[in-house]
Amino acid sequence: MKQLSILFVALVMAGCGILDTLNPVPSTCERYVAEACDTCNVSDYYEDTVCSCVADGEVKNASDYYSDKEEAEIDCEDTRIKVATNYGDSEYKNDCARRLKLLKEFEDEACEYLGLEESSSSYDYGDYYDYYDYYYR
DSSP states (O other): OHHHHHHHHHHHHHHHTHHHHHSOOOOHHHHHHHHHHHHSOOOHHHIIIIIHHHHHSSOTTGGGTOSSHHHHHHHHHHHHHHHHOOTTOHHHHHHHHHHHHHHHHHTHHHHHHTTOSTTOOSOOHHHHHHHHHHHOO
C-alpha cells in the first residue's frame, strides 16, 4: 500500500509539471544556438563564450576574454538568460524558430546566409546578438 501511495504522489507531481522543472525542455532559441554551434563554423570567441555557456553553463578559455572569473560567470549567466527567455515578445521566439528551421533545412548554406560563419562578412552574429541587448533591456 505504501508503494502505491508513492507511485500516486509521483504521478501527481509529474502531472503538475514539477518533474519537468528538473529536466526542462530547451527553448526554441536555445535549440537555435545549439544548432548554430553544431552546424556552422562560428568564431572561437562565439564558440567559447556563447556555445559553451549555453551548452555547459560556463565560458571556455575565460581568461582570454574577461578580466576575472566572476566577470565571465556573470556574462555567461546573462547570455543563458537572454537565450532561454523570450523577453515577453513572440517576435524573438518566432525569429529563433525561423532561423532554426533554415539551419536544419539548408545547413551550411544557411550558416552563411544568417551570418554565422566566422568568415562571413555579410552578417555579424555579434551584431544580431547586440540587437537583443538594445531592444530587450
